[in-house]
Amino acid sequence: MRLVSTVGFTLIAAMLAGCVTAPASTSATAPVAPSHLDTVQAAATLRICTPGDYKPFSFQKADGSYEGIDVDLMNGFAASLGAKPAWVKTTWANLLPDLAAGKCDMAVGGVSVTTDRQKKAFFSAPYMVNGKTPIARCADVAKYTSVAAIDQPGTRVIFNPGGSNERFARANFKRAQMTLHGENITIFDEILAGRADVFVTEAAEALTQQKLKPGLCAVNPDKPLQYGEMGWMLPRDDVAFKAYVDQWLHLNQAGGDFQRTMDRWLK
Known part of the structure:
Protein backbone atom coordinates (compact mmCIF):
# COMPACT_ATOMS: atom_id res chain seq x y z
CA MET A 1 0.00 0.00 0.00
CA ARG A 2 1.47 3.38 -1.06
CA LEU A 3 1.48 6.15 1.46
CA VAL A 4 0.79 9.74 0.44
CA SER A 5 3.81 11.96 1.14
CA THR A 6 3.55 14.82 3.59
CA VAL A 7 3.81 17.31 0.74
CA GLY A 8 1.15 15.43 -1.21
CA PHE A 9 -1.14 15.23 1.81
CA THR A 10 -0.76 18.95 2.43
CA LEU A 11 -1.62 19.66 -1.22
CA ILE A 12 -4.70 17.43 -1.10
CA ALA A 13 -5.81 19.01 2.17
CA ALA A 14 -5.49 22.46 0.67
CA MET A 15 -7.51 21.42 -2.39
CA LEU A 16 -10.24 19.94 -0.21
CA ALA A 17 -10.33 23.05 1.90
CA GLY A 18 -10.72 25.09 -1.25
CA CYS A 19 -13.60 22.88 -2.36
CA VAL A 20 -15.32 23.34 0.97
CA THR A 21 -14.90 27.08 1.17
CA ALA A 22 -15.57 27.90 -2.51
CA PRO A 23 -19.39 27.95 -2.24
CA ALA A 24 -19.14 30.60 0.47
CA SER A 25 -18.05 33.10 -2.18
CA THR A 26 -21.47 32.76 -3.88
CA SER A 27 -23.41 33.55 -0.73
CA ALA A 28 -23.00 37.27 -1.33
CA THR A 29 -24.90 37.20 -4.63
CA ALA A 30 -28.22 39.03 -4.86
CA PRO A 31 -31.25 37.01 -3.70
CA VAL A 32 -33.39 35.47 -6.42
CA ALA A 33 -36.71 37.28 -6.90
CA PRO A 34 -39.74 35.14 -6.04
CA SER A 35 -41.66 33.70 -8.96
CA ASN A 130 -54.18 34.07 -36.41
CA GLY A 131 -52.64 35.82 -39.41
CA LYS A 132 -53.09 39.36 -40.72
CA THR A 133 -56.32 39.74 -42.69
CA PRO A 134 -57.89 42.80 -44.38
CA ILE A 135 -61.42 43.90 -43.59
CA ALA A 136 -63.26 46.23 -45.95
CA ARG A 137 -66.71 47.13 -47.21
CA CYS A 138 -68.20 43.99 -48.72
CA ALA A 139 -68.54 45.63 -52.13
CA ASP A 140 -64.77 46.23 -52.20
CA VAL A 141 -63.49 42.82 -51.11
CA ALA A 142 -62.12 41.94 -54.55
CA LYS A 143 -59.92 45.08 -54.50
CA TYR A 144 -57.90 44.13 -51.41
CA THR A 145 -56.81 40.52 -51.77
CA SER A 146 -53.05 41.15 -51.47
CA VAL A 147 -50.53 43.59 -50.02
CA ALA A 148 -49.77 44.90 -53.52
CA ALA A 149 -53.44 45.44 -54.28
CA ILE A 150 -53.93 47.40 -51.05
CA ASP A 151 -50.75 49.44 -51.44
CA GLN A 152 -52.08 51.79 -54.11
CA PRO A 153 -52.19 55.62 -54.05
CA GLY A 154 -55.98 55.66 -54.05
CA THR A 155 -56.39 53.26 -51.10
CA ARG A 156 -57.07 54.72 -47.66
CA VAL A 157 -55.53 52.37 -45.09
CA ILE A 158 -56.48 52.88 -41.45
CA PHE A 159 -54.65 51.33 -38.48
CA ASN A 160 -54.51 51.51 -34.69
CA PRO A 161 -51.37 52.54 -32.77
CA GLY A 162 -48.88 50.65 -30.67
CA GLY A 163 -49.26 47.02 -31.72
CA SER A 164 -48.55 44.58 -34.51
CA ASN A 165 -51.27 46.11 -36.73
CA GLU A 166 -49.36 49.40 -36.88
CA ARG A 167 -46.06 47.64 -37.50
CA PHE A 168 -47.58 45.61 -40.34
CA ALA A 169 -49.16 48.67 -41.96
CA ARG A 170 -46.01 50.79 -41.80
CA ALA A 171 -43.79 47.96 -43.03
CA ASN A 172 -45.95 46.97 -45.99
CA PHE A 173 -47.83 50.01 -47.26
CA LYS A 174 -45.63 52.69 -48.84
CA ARG A 175 -47.94 54.17 -51.51
CA ALA A 176 -51.37 53.98 -49.88
CA GLN A 177 -52.88 56.86 -47.91
CA MET A 178 -52.23 56.04 -44.24
CA THR A 179 -54.40 57.12 -41.30
CA LEU A 180 -53.52 56.44 -37.67
CA HIS A 181 -56.76 56.05 -35.70
CA GLY A 182 -56.50 56.16 -31.91
CA GLU A 183 -59.42 53.87 -31.03
CA ASN A 184 -59.44 50.29 -32.21
CA ILE A 185 -63.14 50.01 -31.37
CA THR A 186 -64.27 52.69 -33.83
CA ILE A 187 -61.96 51.86 -36.74
CA PHE A 188 -64.63 49.67 -38.29
CA ASP A 189 -67.18 52.49 -38.23
CA GLU A 190 -64.71 54.66 -40.18
CA ILE A 191 -64.70 52.09 -42.99
CA LEU A 192 -68.49 51.77 -42.99
CA ALA A 193 -68.82 55.56 -43.11
CA GLY A 194 -66.56 55.74 -46.15
CA ARG A 195 -63.77 57.67 -44.45
CA ALA A 196 -61.36 54.75 -44.83
CA ASP A 197 -61.19 51.75 -47.15
CA VAL A 198 -59.35 48.90 -45.43
CA PHE A 199 -57.96 47.83 -42.07
CA VAL A 200 -55.54 44.91 -41.67
CA THR A 201 -55.92 43.03 -38.39
CA GLU A 202 -55.96 39.41 -37.23
CA ALA A 203 -58.34 36.98 -38.90
CA ALA A 204 -60.32 36.32 -35.71
CA GLU A 205 -61.08 40.01 -35.22
CA ALA A 206 -61.97 40.48 -38.88
CA LEU A 207 -64.40 37.55 -38.71
CA THR A 208 -65.92 38.82 -35.47
CA GLN A 209 -66.42 42.35 -36.78
CA GLN A 210 -68.05 41.22 -40.03
CA LYS A 211 -70.73 39.60 -37.87
CA LEU A 212 -71.10 42.68 -35.69
CA LYS A 213 -70.96 45.25 -38.49
CA PRO A 214 -73.19 44.37 -41.48
CA GLY A 215 -71.62 45.72 -44.63
CA LEU A 216 -68.06 44.79 -43.63
CA CYS A 217 -66.38 41.61 -44.85
CA ALA A 218 -63.13 39.84 -43.96
CA VAL A 219 -60.97 39.35 -47.04
CA ASN A 220 -59.84 35.73 -47.45
CA PRO A 221 -59.45 35.08 -43.70
CA ASP A 222 -58.39 31.50 -44.43
CA LYS A 223 -55.44 32.84 -46.47
CA PRO A 224 -53.95 35.64 -44.35
CA LEU A 225 -51.45 38.15 -45.69
CA GLN A 226 -48.96 37.22 -42.98
CA TYR A 227 -48.64 34.22 -40.68
CA GLY A 228 -49.20 35.03 -37.03
Whole structure:
Protein backbone atom coordinates (compact mmCIF):
# COMPACT_ATOMS: atom_id res chain seq x y z
CA MET A 1 0.00 0.00 0.00
CA ARG A 2 1.47 3.38 -1.06
CA LEU A 3 1.48 6.15 1.46
CA VAL A 4 0.79 9.74 0.44
CA SER A 5 3.81 11.96 1.14
CA THR A 6 3.55 14.82 3.59
CA VAL A 7 3.81 17.31 0.74
CA GLY A 8 1.15 15.43 -1.21
CA PHE A 9 -1.14 15.23 1.81
CA THR A 10 -0.76 18.95 2.43
CA LEU A 11 -1.62 19.66 -1.22
CA ILE A 12 -4.70 17.43 -1.10
CA ALA A 13 -5.81 19.01 2.17
CA ALA A 14 -5.49 22.46 0.67
CA MET A 15 -7.51 21.42 -2.39
CA LEU A 16 -10.24 19.94 -0.21
CA ALA A 17 -10.33 23.05 1.90
CA GLY A 18 -10.72 25.09 -1.25
CA CYS A 19 -13.60 22.88 -2.36
CA VAL A 20 -15.32 23.34 0.97
CA THR A 21 -14.90 27.08 1.17
CA ALA A 22 -15.57 27.90 -2.51
CA PRO A 23 -19.39 27.95 -2.24
CA ALA A 24 -19.14 30.60 0.47
CA SER A 25 -18.05 33.10 -2.18
CA THR A 26 -21.47 32.76 -3.88
CA SER A 27 -23.41 33.55 -0.73
CA ALA A 28 -23.00 37.27 -1.33
CA THR A 29 -24.90 37.20 -4.63
CA ALA A 30 -28.22 39.03 -4.86
CA PRO A 31 -31.25 37.01 -3.70
CA VAL A 32 -33.39 35.47 -6.42
CA ALA A 33 -36.71 37.28 -6.90
CA PRO A 34 -39.74 35.14 -6.04
CA SER A 35 -41.66 33.70 -8.96
CA HIS A 36 -45.06 35.10 -9.86
CA LEU A 37 -46.22 31.53 -9.33
CA ASP A 38 -45.64 32.12 -5.61
CA THR A 39 -46.64 35.77 -5.30
CA VAL A 40 -49.96 35.31 -7.10
CA GLN A 41 -50.91 32.44 -4.81
CA ALA A 42 -49.85 34.37 -1.72
CA ALA A 43 -51.87 37.43 -2.74
CA ALA A 44 -54.79 35.35 -4.09
CA THR A 45 -54.92 37.91 -6.92
CA LEU A 46 -53.80 37.62 -10.54
CA ARG A 47 -53.16 41.06 -12.07
CA ILE A 48 -53.82 41.01 -15.82
CA CYS A 49 -52.97 43.84 -18.21
CA THR A 50 -55.22 44.19 -21.25
CA PRO A 51 -56.21 46.98 -23.65
CA GLY A 52 -59.78 45.65 -23.57
CA ASP A 53 -60.60 46.83 -27.09
CA TYR A 54 -60.11 43.68 -29.11
CA LYS A 55 -63.09 41.45 -29.79
CA PRO A 56 -63.35 38.49 -29.42
CA PHE A 57 -60.34 38.26 -27.08
CA SER A 58 -60.81 40.99 -24.47
CA PHE A 59 -63.37 43.76 -24.50
CA GLN A 60 -64.31 46.19 -21.74
CA LYS A 61 -68.05 46.70 -21.55
CA ALA A 62 -69.84 49.91 -20.58
CA ASP A 63 -70.15 48.78 -16.96
CA GLY A 64 -66.35 48.35 -16.72
CA SER A 65 -66.37 44.55 -16.74
CA TYR A 66 -64.55 42.48 -19.37
CA GLU A 67 -65.62 39.71 -21.72
CA GLY A 68 -64.02 37.56 -24.41
CA ILE A 69 -61.91 34.48 -25.08
CA ASP A 70 -58.97 35.55 -22.94
CA VAL A 71 -61.25 36.77 -20.17
CA ASP A 72 -62.90 33.35 -19.88
CA LEU A 73 -59.54 31.58 -20.01
CA MET A 74 -58.04 33.88 -17.37
CA ASN A 75 -60.94 33.20 -15.03
CA GLY A 76 -60.07 29.50 -15.16
CA PHE A 77 -56.33 30.08 -14.97
CA ALA A 78 -56.62 32.36 -11.94
CA ALA A 79 -58.84 29.81 -10.20
CA SER A 80 -56.16 27.15 -10.68
CA LEU A 81 -53.88 29.31 -8.50
CA GLY A 82 -56.53 29.98 -5.89
CA ALA A 83 -56.68 33.58 -7.08
CA LYS A 84 -59.14 36.06 -8.56
CA PRO A 85 -58.41 38.05 -11.72
CA ALA A 86 -57.79 41.79 -11.31
CA TRP A 87 -57.90 43.55 -14.67
CA VAL A 88 -55.43 46.36 -15.31
CA LYS A 89 -56.53 48.64 -18.16
CA THR A 90 -53.74 49.63 -20.54
CA THR A 91 -53.14 50.46 -24.21
CA TRP A 92 -51.35 48.58 -26.95
CA ALA A 93 -48.48 51.06 -26.82
CA ASN A 94 -48.12 50.57 -23.04
CA LEU A 95 -48.85 46.86 -22.83
CA LEU A 96 -45.22 45.70 -22.78
CA PRO A 97 -43.91 48.63 -20.67
CA ASP A 98 -46.64 48.05 -18.05
CA LEU A 99 -45.79 44.35 -17.84
CA ALA A 100 -42.06 45.09 -17.60
CA ALA A 101 -42.71 47.67 -14.87
CA GLY A 102 -44.48 45.07 -12.73
CA LYS A 103 -47.94 46.59 -12.97
CA CYS A 104 -49.36 43.15 -13.79
CA ASP A 105 -48.46 39.47 -13.68
CA MET A 106 -49.30 38.80 -17.33
CA ALA A 107 -50.71 40.54 -20.40
CA VAL A 108 -53.51 39.18 -22.60
CA GLY A 109 -56.17 40.23 -25.05
CA GLY A 110 -55.21 39.03 -28.52
CA VAL A 111 -51.46 39.61 -28.22
CA SER A 112 -49.44 38.65 -31.29
CA VAL A 113 -46.21 36.78 -30.66
CA THR A 114 -43.37 38.83 -32.15
CA THR A 115 -39.60 38.70 -31.86
CA ASP A 116 -39.53 42.37 -30.81
CA ARG A 117 -41.76 41.60 -27.82
CA GLN A 118 -39.86 38.38 -27.15
CA LYS A 119 -36.71 40.43 -26.50
CA LYS A 120 -38.31 41.93 -23.39
CA ALA A 121 -40.84 39.35 -22.25
CA PHE A 122 -41.66 35.65 -22.23
CA PHE A 123 -44.63 34.26 -24.13
CA SER A 124 -46.82 31.32 -23.29
CA ALA A 125 -47.03 28.55 -25.82
CA PRO A 126 -49.10 29.98 -28.69
CA TYR A 127 -52.77 29.10 -28.43
CA MET A 128 -53.95 30.30 -31.84
CA VAL A 129 -52.67 30.75 -35.39
CA ASN A 130 -54.18 34.07 -36.41
CA GLY A 131 -52.64 35.82 -39.41
CA LYS A 132 -53.09 39.36 -40.72
CA THR A 133 -56.32 39.74 -42.69
CA PRO A 134 -57.89 42.80 -44.38
CA ILE A 135 -61.42 43.90 -43.59
CA ALA A 136 -63.26 46.23 -45.95
CA ARG A 137 -66.71 47.13 -47.21
CA CYS A 138 -68.20 43.99 -48.72
CA ALA A 139 -68.54 45.63 -52.13
CA ASP A 140 -64.77 46.23 -52.20
CA VAL A 141 -63.49 42.82 -51.11
CA ALA A 142 -62.12 41.94 -54.55
CA LYS A 143 -59.92 45.08 -54.50
CA TYR A 144 -57.90 44.13 -51.41
CA THR A 145 -56.81 40.52 -51.77
CA SER A 146 -53.05 41.15 -51.47
CA VAL A 147 -50.53 43.59 -50.02
CA ALA A 148 -49.77 44.90 -53.52
CA ALA A 149 -53.44 45.44 -54.28
CA ILE A 150 -53.93 47.40 -51.05
CA ASP A 151 -50.75 49.44 -51.44
CA GLN A 152 -52.08 51.79 -54.11
CA PRO A 153 -52.19 55.62 -54.05
CA GLY A 154 -55.98 55.66 -54.05
CA THR A 155 -56.39 53.26 -51.10
CA ARG A 156 -57.07 54.72 -47.66
CA VAL A 157 -55.53 52.37 -45.09
CA ILE A 158 -56.48 52.88 -41.45
CA PHE A 159 -54.65 51.33 -38.48
CA ASN A 160 -54.51 51.51 -34.69
CA PRO A 161 -51.37 52.54 -32.77
CA GLY A 162 -48.88 50.65 -30.67
CA GLY A 163 -49.26 47.02 -31.72
CA SER A 164 -48.55 44.58 -34.51
CA ASN A 165 -51.27 46.11 -36.73
CA GLU A 166 -49.36 49.40 -36.88
CA ARG A 167 -46.06 47.64 -37.50
CA PHE A 168 -47.58 45.61 -40.34
CA ALA A 169 -49.16 48.67 -41.96
CA ARG A 170 -46.01 50.79 -41.80
CA ALA A 171 -43.79 47.96 -43.03
CA ASN A 172 -45.95 46.97 -45.99
CA PHE A 173 -47.83 50.01 -47.26
CA LYS A 174 -45.63 52.69 -48.84
CA ARG A 175 -47.94 54.17 -51.51
CA ALA A 176 -51.37 53.98 -49.88
CA GLN A 177 -52.88 56.86 -47.91
CA MET A 178 -52.23 56.04 -44.24
CA THR A 179 -54.40 57.12 -41.30
CA LEU A 180 -53.52 56.44 -37.67
CA HIS A 181 -56.76 56.05 -35.70
CA GLY A 182 -56.50 56.16 -31.91
CA GLU A 183 -59.42 53.87 -31.03
CA ASN A 184 -59.44 50.29 -32.21
CA ILE A 185 -63.14 50.01 -31.37
CA THR A 186 -64.27 52.69 -33.83
CA ILE A 187 -61.96 51.86 -36.74
CA PHE A 188 -64.63 49.67 -38.29
CA ASP A 189 -67.18 52.49 -38.23
CA GLU A 190 -64.71 54.66 -40.18
CA ILE A 191 -64.70 52.09 -42.99
CA LEU A 192 -68.49 51.77 -42.99
CA ALA A 193 -68.82 55.56 -43.11
CA GLY A 194 -66.56 55.74 -46.15
CA ARG A 195 -63.77 57.67 -44.45
CA ALA A 196 -61.36 54.75 -44.83
CA ASP A 197 -61.19 51.75 -47.15
CA VAL A 198 -59.35 48.90 -45.43
CA PHE A 199 -57.96 47.83 -42.07
CA VAL A 200 -55.54 44.91 -41.67
CA THR A 201 -55.92 43.03 -38.39
CA GLU A 202 -55.96 39.41 -37.23
CA ALA A 203 -58.34 36.98 -38.90
CA ALA A 204 -60.32 36.32 -35.71
CA GLU A 205 -61.08 40.01 -35.22
CA ALA A 206 -61.97 40.48 -38.88
CA LEU A 207 -64.40 37.55 -38.71
CA THR A 208 -65.92 38.82 -35.47
CA GLN A 209 -66.42 42.35 -36.78
CA GLN A 210 -68.05 41.22 -40.03
CA LYS A 211 -70.73 39.60 -37.87
CA LEU A 212 -71.10 42.68 -35.69
CA LYS A 213 -70.96 45.25 -38.49
CA PRO A 214 -73.19 44.37 -41.48
CA GLY A 215 -71.62 45.72 -44.63
CA LEU A 216 -68.06 44.79 -43.63
CA CYS A 217 -66.38 41.61 -44.85
CA ALA A 218 -63.13 39.84 -43.96
CA VAL A 219 -60.97 39.35 -47.04
CA ASN A 220 -59.84 35.73 -47.45
CA PRO A 221 -59.45 35.08 -43.70
CA ASP A 222 -58.39 31.50 -44.43
CA LYS A 223 -55.44 32.84 -46.47
CA PRO A 224 -53.95 35.64 -44.35
CA LEU A 225 -51.45 38.15 -45.69
CA GLN A 226 -48.96 37.22 -42.98
CA TYR A 227 -48.64 34.22 -40.68
CA GLY A 228 -49.20 35.03 -37.03
CA GLU A 229 -49.54 33.39 -33.62
CA MET A 230 -51.16 34.58 -30.42
CA GLY A 231 -50.09 33.95 -26.85
CA TRP A 232 -50.05 35.45 -23.38
CA MET A 233 -47.17 37.77 -22.53
CA LEU A 234 -45.32 36.90 -19.31
CA PRO A 235 -42.56 38.50 -17.23
CA ARG A 236 -39.14 37.82 -18.66
CA ASP A 237 -36.89 35.27 -16.90
CA ASP A 238 -39.67 33.84 -14.70
CA VAL A 239 -39.17 30.26 -15.86
CA ALA A 240 -41.31 28.68 -13.13
CA PHE A 241 -44.32 30.85 -13.95
CA LYS A 242 -44.03 30.22 -17.69
CA ALA A 243 -43.78 26.48 -17.11
CA TYR A 244 -46.98 26.55 -15.03
CA VAL A 245 -48.83 28.70 -17.59
CA ASP A 246 -47.84 26.38 -20.45
CA GLN A 247 -48.84 23.24 -18.54
CA TRP A 248 -52.20 24.71 -17.54
CA LEU A 249 -52.86 25.72 -21.16
CA HIS A 250 -51.85 22.27 -22.41
CA LEU A 251 -54.19 20.50 -19.99
CA ASN A 252 -57.01 22.93 -20.76
CA GLN A 253 -56.62 22.19 -24.48
CA ALA A 254 -56.29 18.42 -24.03
CA GLY A 255 -59.33 18.28 -21.77
CA GLY A 256 -61.58 20.13 -24.22
CA ASP A 257 -62.35 23.22 -22.11
CA PHE A 258 -60.19 25.41 -24.35
CA GLN A 259 -62.06 24.43 -27.51
CA ARG A 260 -65.41 24.97 -25.82
CA THR A 261 -64.31 28.50 -24.94
CA MET A 262 -63.19 29.15 -28.51
CA ASP A 263 -66.43 27.80 -29.95
CA ARG A 264 -68.47 30.00 -27.61
CA TRP A 265 -66.89 33.13 -29.09
CA LEU A 266 -66.01 32.19 -32.66
CA LYS A 267 -68.98 30.11 -33.80
